[in-house]
Amino acid sequence: MNIIPLFVIIPLFSAFFISLTGRLFKKGFIDAISGVSCFLLLALSFYGLNALNHSANQAMVYKVGGWMPPFGICMVLDGLAGFMLITVNLVAFFVCIFSINYMEKYTDKPKFYTLFLLMVTGMNGLIISGDLFNLYVFLEVASIASYALVAFGTEAEELEASFKYAIMGSVASGFIFIGIAFLYGFTSTLNMADMSRILGASPSSWLVPFVSVLFLMGFGLKAALVPFHAWLPDAHPSAPASISAMLSGVLIKALGVYAMVRIFFNIIGISAGYLSALMFLGALSMIVAVILALSQWDLKRLLAYHSISQVGYVFLGIGLGTPLGILGGLFHLFNHSVFKSLLFLNSGAIDYSTGTRDLREMSGLKEKMPVTAGTSLIASMSIAGIPPFNGFFSKLIIIFACIQKGFYGYALAAALGSILTLASFMKVQKYAFLDELKEKYRNIKEVPPAMKFSMVCLAAICVLGGILLLPSFKFFLSGAAGVLLEGKEYAGIVLGAAAKP
Amino acid sequence: MSLYLLCLTLFCVGLYGVLRKRNIVKIIIGIGIMEYSMNLFFVLLGYRYHGRTPIDAQNQNILNMVDPLPQALVMTSIVIGLAATALLISIAIRIYEKYGTFDITKIKRLKG
Numbered sequence: 010m011n012i013i014p015l016f017v018i019i020p021l022f023s024a025f026f027i028s029l030t031g032r033l034f035k036k037g038f039i040d041a042i043s044g045v046s047c048f049l050l051l052a053l054s055f056y057g058l059n060a061l062n063h064s065a066n067q068a069m070v071y072k073v074g075g076w077m078p079p080f081g082i083c084m085v086l087d088g089l090a091g092f093m094l095i096t097v098n099l100v101a102f103f104v105c106i107f108s109i110n111y112m113e114k115y116t117d118k119p120k121f122y123t124l125f126l127l128m129v130t131g132m133n134g135l136i137i138s139g140d141l142f143n144l145y146v147f148l149e150v151a152s153i154a155s156y157a158l159v160a161f162g163t164e165a166e167e168l169e170a171s172f173k174y175a176i177m178g179s180v181a182s183g184f185i186f187i188g189i190a191f192l193y194g195f196t197s198t199l200n201m202a203d204m205s206r207i208l209g210a211s212p213s214s215w216l217v218p219f220v221s222v223l224f225l226m227g228f229g230l231k232a233a234l235v236p237f238h239a240w241l242p243d244a245h246p247s248a249p250a251s252i253s254a255m256l257s258g259v260l261i262k263a264l265g266v267y268a269m270v271r272i273f274f275n276i277i278g279i280s281a282g283y284l285s286a287l288m289f290l291g292a293l294s295m296i297v298a299v300i301l302a303l304s305q306w307d308l309k310r311l312l313a314y315h316s317i318s319q320v321g322y323v324f325l326g327i328g329l330g331t332p333l334g335i336l337g338g339l340f341h342l343f344n345h346s347v348f349k350s351l352l353f354l355n356s357g358a359i360d361y362s363t364g365t366r367d368l369r370e371m372s373g374l375k376e377k378m379p380v381t382a383g384t385s386l387i388a389s390m391s392i393a394g395i396p397p398f399n400g401f402f403s404k405l406i407i408i409f410a411c412i413q414k415g416f417y418g419y420a421l422a423a424a425l426g427s428i429l430t431l432a433s434f435m436k437v438q439k440y441a442f443l444d445e446l447k448e449k450y451r452n453i454k455e456v457p458p459a460m461k462f463s464m465v466c467l468a469a470i471c472v473l474g475g476i477l478l479l480p481s482f483k484f485f486l487s488g489a490a491g492v493l494l495e496g497k498e499y500a501g502i503v504l505g506a507a508a509k510p
Numbered sequence: 511m512s513l514y515l516l517c518l519t520l521f522c523v524g525l526y527g528v529l530r531k532r533n534i535v536k537i538i539i540g541i542g543i544m545e546y547s548m549n550l551f552f553v554l555l556g557y558r559y560h561g562r563t564p565i566d567a568q569n570q571n572i573l574n575m576v577d578p579l580p581q582a583l584v585m586t587s588i589v590i591g592l593a594a595t596a597l598l599i600s601i602a603i604r605i606y607e608k609y610g611t612f613d614i615t616k617i618k619r620l621k622g
Contacts, residue, residue: 165608
């Protein structure tokens with residue numbers, strides 16, 4: 010049996026089941042359904058990558074309805090897709106466990122799970138889609154679910170942030186749609202592999218730069234690169250903490266980074282000018298966002314600015330275009346999704362116990378909330394790049410790759426960004442967890458066990474993340490980097506895998 | 511060619527609405543106009559000169575027919591646009607309940 014369509018079927022089915030029957034069952038049953046479906050997705054993504062690693066082909070192709078690829082829709086699971094599926098479903102699983110207790114303070118839990126699972130559907134579908142228009146449809150499913158989730162609390166600020174995000178997101182989707190229309194008009198096909206083949210056989214001098222700019226604007230807005238970042242510091246903090254973890258942890262990467270690199274590296278084909286644009290925008294985001302983050306007092310807003318900065322590192326690494334740079338960029342993508350979702354879950358835990366997000370209001374919480382304080386310390390050191398944790402290795406690889414290619418300025422900028430990140434997180438640690446405990450927080454309690462479980466597991470991944478670089482686990486990262494490095498040979502690999510029975 | 515220019519004009523009208531208008535309902539209408547122009551453009555891409563409808567019938571020799579695929583895709587795109595517009599309108603209604611205004615320059619509690 011082919012497992013590829015299950016990545017879309019499981020969350021989509023659970024979402025509709027919960028939305029239709031959510032009011033009939035007890036709350037515990039709804040929690041169990043969404044937890045089980047997220048766990049199944051996580052297990053399936055590990056199984057899928059393992060099967061891919063042991064199979065002779067470099068890609069597994071599922072033909073929807075049995076139609077052959079240039080005509081029908083196909084779903085493709087290759088190294089990069091397997092890597093992204095594990096990242097998305099890992100974070101989704103822990104966020105789902107965390108939400109069981111955290112979402113108690115909101116009224117309508119079944120609707121929350123419906124939107125959450127629809128967002129997971131959109132991201133999983135986008136990642137395994139082998140058809141450009143399908144990619145757009147899943148991108149919109151994930152985006153619209155996330156607009157609704159940002160407004161989930163329906164307070165004034167949340168609605169305002171959601172409106173801003175939805176307008177920006179709609180304009181971005183519009184640019185992506187026009188780009189797809191132009192590509193279809195030129196190649197008369199929507200299959201990504203076939204499109205890549207046709208663009209390789211008959212290159213067009215005007216189409217590629219024009220479409221590149223449209224996609225850079227569209228996906229740049231979705232990924233919040235610096236000139237297009239204005240919506241993110243409003244939208245991500247306004248959502249419930251578990252959703253902020255999903256949005257910052259994986260949504261901007263699946264919708265922005267993954268879709269962009271897949272289209273540019275595998276379909277259109279990369280050029281030196283485009284790569285230098287990516288590197289420049291990445292370095293700009295890295296520095297500008299971290300400077301803006303230094304002056305924030307709202308904990309979640311500070312974390313949101315750091316998301317922009319860390320996505321800058323990912324783009325800098327991938328934009329180098331060398332094997333080492335792409336490996337570092339993808340490794341940083343995985344690490345960032347782990348530690349940034351952990352940090353947002355920590356902020357949610359603090360909010361759950363004390364009811365505040367302002368750093369000046371909290372102090373000395375270490376005494377009352379040891380698990381939150383410990384995991385937050387691990388995540389802060391990871392994001393700042395302190396040696397034994399995973400963030401250190403990925404930043405080191407990116408800086409090495411910059412030096413290897415002779416970009417000393419970018420290497421210096423990456424190091425500087427890391428130091429400013431450390432400064433900013435020392436502020437978080439000092440104000441939130443150290444110092445004297447305030448009088449009004451004498452009676453707060455540590456969060457319930459399910460929330461502790463997610464935070465501790467994510468912290469363990471932060472500590473052990475470095476072992477992914479060891480030779481026995483290397484296929485996880487090098488398989489993903491290999492897909493980007495193979496470039497336009499993607500067409501041959503996918504069409505070849507589809508031709509086999 | 512003039513039809514494509516018309517699409518571009520319509521797109522610019524929508525973009526102007528999004529960027530310059532202060533009333534949030536007008537901004538949503540601007541988004542709608544942008545979506546219509548994009549859909550129109552995509553349908554036009556499938557048009558063939560003197561083409562006929564792409565319906566296959568017995569004993570007919572179809573020489574020249576328009577491309578049916580963009581029409582199917584635009585149907586999907588219209589539905590997505592409907593969902594986005596419905597969500598935006600419902601957010602706008604809630605914003606009016608909270609702030610008592612549709613003026614985007616007065617809706618600014620978030621900053622920094």
